Amino acid sequence: MSIERSHAAGIDDRIPALGYGLGLRPVHYADFLRGPQRIDWLEIxxxxxxxxxxxxxxMLDAIRRDYPVVMHGVSMSIGSVEPLNRQYLADLKVFAQRIEPAWISDHLCWTGVHGVNLHDLYPLPYTEEAIHHVVTRIRQVQDILERRLVIENVSSYLSYAESTMSEWAFVSAIAEEADCHLLLDVNNIYVSSVNHGFDPLEFIAGVPAERVQQIHLAGHSNMDGFIIDTHDAPIIDPVFDLYAAACRRFGSVSSMIERDDNIPPLGELIAELDQVRRIAAASTGQTAHAPERASCPV
Structure with missing residues (x-):
């Protein structure tokens, strides 16, 4: 089944915002099994x-009964010049049919060469040739999965001499031409803006609002002015400020915190998520509200 290009007609077909969530990590399985948490949804x-x-x-089967779930991949390698991994995509589709996620996301990057996964997210050159290449592959993936893909901007620590445009122009062109949605990682925008010396607000202003399906927030490490996206620390104020600008631009978007190292007790992450709620509410003119009990599955 081919994905219809509804955006060509100006239709905003994003899934309604799920609220505020966290990445599900094994260290917190017991907390979720003990009872409802003040979280709207989970990313796996x-x-x-x-x-x-x-x-x-x-654990996932038990926990997802109480929360909407979205799937976030790290090895699709949508920007690679090697053929798409059809077996991986087939397995991904079967898994999605089992857990019925609200959406499936992965990264705008390449992850390996010669069949070897390098376990990192490598950026692409921002060129017309790369746009055409990635758009073709996203369309193929969407046809295989029979759903729209949500693509995330990655943090970067190098730039290509071949690049002919800004990252936000590159991301926007791919989203429009492939007719996919965007996972806007605000921390990645901040990290890259410091490393490459651009204004992160230009990134926020430069992507199509109707394409932004989800927002990521996270902490990072500062190595004497060079910033690494490590997901091992609390969110810092400049990232929260950028998130507030994103909320003013995009309105209510499903937002969540990623934490992959130095993971604190669940209560600490929920307290940080409450701060995310307050910022979003203040920026969009809404009332901050944390669920008293877990949400029902979508």
Whole structure:
């Protein structure tokens, strides 16, 4: 089944905002199993659960009964020049049919060469040739998965001499031409803006609002002025300020916190998520509200 190009007719077909969520991590399984948490939804790393049986899948099956779930992948390598991994995509589709996520996302990057996964997210040159290449591959993936893909901007630590445009122009062109949605990682925008010396507000202003399906927030590490996206620390004020600008531009968008190292107790992350709620409410003129009980699955 081909994905219809509804945006060509100006239709905003994003899934309604889920609220405020967290990335599901094994260290917090017991907390979710004990009872409802003040969280609206959960994001899972797809590859961690694409297995036959085992504890992670059993935990996910138990926890997802109480929360909407979205799938976030790290190995699609949509920007690679190597052929798409059809077996991976087939497995991803089967897994999605099992857990019924609200959407599926991955990164605008390449992750390996010669069949070897380098376990990192490498940026692309911002060129017309790269746009055409990635758009073709996203369309193929969307036809295989029979749903729109949500693509995330990555943090970067180098630039290509071949680039002919800004990152936000590159991301926007791909989203429009592939007719996909965007996962806007505000922390990645901030990290790259410091590393490359651009105004992060230009990025926020430069992407199509009707394409932004989700927002990521996270902490990072500052190495004497060079910033690394490590997801191992609380969110800093400049990132929160950028998130406030994103909320003013995009309105209510499903927003969540990523934490992958130095993971604190769940209560600390929920307190940080409450701050995200307050910023979003103040920036959009709404009332901050945390759920008293877990949301029902979508």
């Amino acid at each position: 790393i797809s590859e961690n659960y694409m297995v036959q049986g085992g504890k992670p899948l059993a």
